[in-house]
Amino acid sequence: xxxxxxxxxxxxxxxxxxxxxxxxxxxxxxxxxxxxxxxxxxxxxxxxxxxxxxxxxxxxxxxxxxxxxxxxxxxxxxxxxxxxxxxxxxxxxxxxxxxxxxxxxxxxxxxxxxxxxxxxxxxxxxxxxxxxxxxxxxxxxxxxxxxxxxxxxxxxxxxxxxxxxxxxxxxxxxxxxxxxxxxxxxxxxxxxxxxxxxxxxxxxxxxxxxxxxxxxxxxxxxxxxxxxxxxxxxxxxxxxxxxxxxxxxxxxxxxxxxxxxxxxxxxxxxxxxxxxxxxxxxxxxxxxxxxxxxxxxxxxxxxxxxxxxxxxxxxxxxxxxxxxxxxxxxxxxxxxxxxxxxxxxxxxxxxxxxxxxxxxxxxxxxxxxxxxxxxxxxxxxxxxxxxxxxxxxxxxxxxxxxxxxxxxxxxxxxxxxxxxxxxxxxxxxxxxxxxxxxxxxxxxxxxxxxxxxxxxxxxxxxxxxxxxxxxxxxxxxxxxxxxxxxxxxxxxxxx
Numbered sequence: 057x058x059x060x061x062x063x064x065x066x067x068x069x070x071x072x073x074x075x076x077x078x079x080x081x082x083x084x085x086x087x088x089x090x091x092x093x094x095x096x097x098x099x100x101x102x103x104x105x106x107x108x109x110x111x112x113x114x115x116x117x118x119x120x121x122x123x124x125x126x127x128x129x130x131x132x133x134x135x136x137x138x139x140x141x142x143x144x145x146x147x148x149x150x151x152x153x154x155x156x157x158x159x160x161x162x163x164x165x166x167x168x169x170x171x172x173x174x175x176x177x178x179x180x181x182x183x184x185x186x187x188x189x190x191x192x193x194x195x196x197x198x199x200x201x202x203x204x205x206x207x208x209x210x211x212x213x214x215x216x217x218x219x220x221x222x223x224x225x226x227x228x229x230x231x232x233x234x235x236x237x238x239x240x241x242x243x244x245x246x247x248x249x250x251x252x253x254x255x256x257x258x259x260x261x262x263x264x265x266x267x268x269x270x271x272x273x274x275x276x277x278x279x280x281x282x283x284x285x286x287x288x289x290x291x292x293x294x295x296x297x298x299x300x301x302x303x304x305x306x307x308x309x310x311x312x313x314x315x316x317x318x319x320x321x322x323x324x325x326x327x328x329x330x331x332x333x334x335x336x337x338x339x340x341x342x343x344x345x346x347x348x349x350x351x352x353x354x355x356x357x358x359x360x361x362x363x364x365x366x367x368x369x370x371x372x373x374x375x376x377x378x379x380x381x382x383x384x385x386x387x388x389x390x391x392x393x394x395x396x397x398x399x400x401x402x403x404x405x406x407x408x409x410x411x412x413x414x415x416x417x418x419x420x421x422x423x424x425x426x427x428x429x430x431x432x433x434x435x436x437x438x439x440x441x442x443x444x445x446x447x448x449x450x451x452x453x454x455x456x457x458x459x460x461x462x463x464x465x466x467x468x469x470x471x472x473x474x475x476x477x478x479x480x481x482x483x484x485x486x487x488x489x490x491x492x493x494x495x496x497x498x499x500x501x502x503x504x505x506x507x508x509x510x511x512x513x514x515x516x517x518x519x520x521x522x523x524x525x526x527x528x529x530x531x532x533x534x535x536x537x538x539x540x541x542x543x544x545x546x547x548x549x550x551x
Contacts, residue, residue: 084529084536097522104510125509132508139500146350147491156482160341162243162284163438164267165476166320167253167311168260169231170304170328171296177229178297183213184225185299188261190403191222193411194376194388196259196323214400222400223257223389230262231296239460239471240288243267257390258322260310269316284477290470291331307331309472313339313438317365319373327442334447334473339438341483346433349425351490354433362392368422371429375420376411383410447473 085093098110105125112118178184214220231237233250241248243266253264266285289309298304308330312320329335346354363370370392377391380398384406387395398407414420421427448456448467456471457464492500505511 084533090529093525097518101518101522102511102515103519128508132504135504135508136501139497139504143492143497148347148351148488149491151485151487151489153485153487154482155485156480158481160478160481160483161316162267162478163313163339163341164265164269164316164318164320165285165311165313166256166258166263166265166322167287167289167309167474168258168263168322169291169296170260170306170308170310171291171293171298172230172261172304173226173297174229175295175297177225181225184222184229187213187222187400188226190408191388191400192259192390193408194373194380194390211404214404217400220400223397226257226261227255232262233264237290237292238287239290240286242286244283244285256320258320260322263320265320267316285475287474289472289474291472293331293470307469308333309474311474313337313440313476315365315436315438318367319363319370321369327440329442329444329472329474331470331472332447332468334445335475336443336445337474337476338441338443338479339476340479342437342439343483343485344435344437345485345487346431347488347490348433349430352488353423353425353431355425355430356433358430367432367435368429372420372422375428376414379414379419380407380410441479447471 095110098106101107105121105128108121109118109125112121172188173184233253233255235250238250238253241252243252248266250264253266254268256263256265291307291309293307306328308328310322310326310328312322312326314320327335327337346352348354348356358366358371360366360370360374362374373391374393377387377393380391381387381393381395384398384402385396386398386402386407387393388398388403388407420429422429423431448471453464453467456462456467460467462470502512505515509515
């Protein structure tokens with residue numbers, strides 16, 4: 057045992073001896089050589105001021121130059137620190153640019169009748185208003201009472217009529233678009249008709265979109281300002297009605313102007329034109345570009361399953377659809393996705409409470425980068441200016457009464473004239489940009505180095521080389537000292 061321990065100690069000392077021998081072959085520079093190395097660095101470095109400290113023999117001048125160099129380095133550190141703090145605050149600037157073009161894309165326009173259902177169907181089936189409020193809650197969150205008469209009547213109805221299809225009922229008994237309700241239609245001087253509109257469900261029931269994404273006209277462009285879409289609707293007030301409560305007591309057409317690639321969103325964005333009025337709508341195209349996080353709030357990596365183009369409204373619909381499908385095992389027909397359609401009983405007992413739960417818990421939020429649906433990186437909007445005039449005039453009223461074979465009172469109470477035009481052939485781009493890019497940061501830091509110390513990237517490499525060389529010498533010096541101390545340690549005496 058003692059022999060083994062001695063062998064190990066001898067072996068360790070032999071290894072340390074070899075290391076010491078190897079290091080001794082590369083002798084450390086003498087104090088004179090080290091001083092010469094320091095002097096050469098001070099004279100040759102491109103860091104301004106160092107050679108004035110090293111070469112001046114006057115102590116006063118040395119102290120002055122030392123103070124100047126230290127002051128410059130302090131200012132440099134402060135400036136670089138402030139630049140880095142500013143960069144990592146992710147500042148942005150906003151630029152606004154107006155682009156003039158020869159042709160500009162016309163937006164999609166979705167129209168709905170403010171009176172959503174046929175009078176005959178609603179009189180026989182008055183519960184339809186409450187049922188549609190329950191179903192359309194997925195699009196337009198609203199307060200639905202639980203203890204009123206409609207609620208109890210609805211529960212009895214959905215329990216006893218589980219095969220009732222509200223989708224087919226609304227399609228059949230909601231507002232329709234044909235030659236009778238769309239009296240006149242012209243797009244850029246060319247006639248158009250109901251075939252140029254696509255049916256879509258909204259909180260207003262049956263609605264119709266002109267220039268939708270699937271329509272070939274969506275690729276057409278307007279080449280003259282002041283001309284666009286001209287429509288004359290007959291809302292048939294005697295045929296269609298609505299729940300006579302605040303919010304649904306008007307008569308006319310409600311419409312929303314949106315991108316052909318975007319779903320119509322009426323909640324807070326709809327424009328309306330009452331009967332007996334001519335609404336002149338002047339629009340402009342506004343494109344907005346947001347920066348991705350951390351400069352902005354958009355996330356370019358988010359893709360939607362059911363929509364080709366990302367926007368927050370479509371994202372919120374998908375988010376609600378995923379929660380409802382997971383918790384209720386079905387999918388409301390007003391939401392995107394593939395799944396079993398929710399019947400009325402599921403809408404009432406599951407979907408409606410889940411929507412309240414989503415709202416209270418904030419499961420589908422929008423706006424910031426860490427929300428369910430952050431702001432889109434690019435979006436196109438159409439700000440509108442609307443002016444109204446009485447329609448038709450006395451002379452036009454007589455002409456239309458004869459042409460349409462209707463009384464003048466009927467025309468006053470049913471006709472809605474809507475005209476949508478571009479104000480100018482230009483579009484405005486509002487772009488969020490990085491206030492400081494990486495090249496700008498490097499240029500700024502480089503400018504500070506040059507201003508205060510006359511330094512550059514080469515200077516930094518010189519300083520790093522000088523520091524590492526001195527560190528290497530110090531490390532070897534202490535390593536040799538340690539090896540000498542270990543070799544001088546006497547072997548333990550055997551007892």
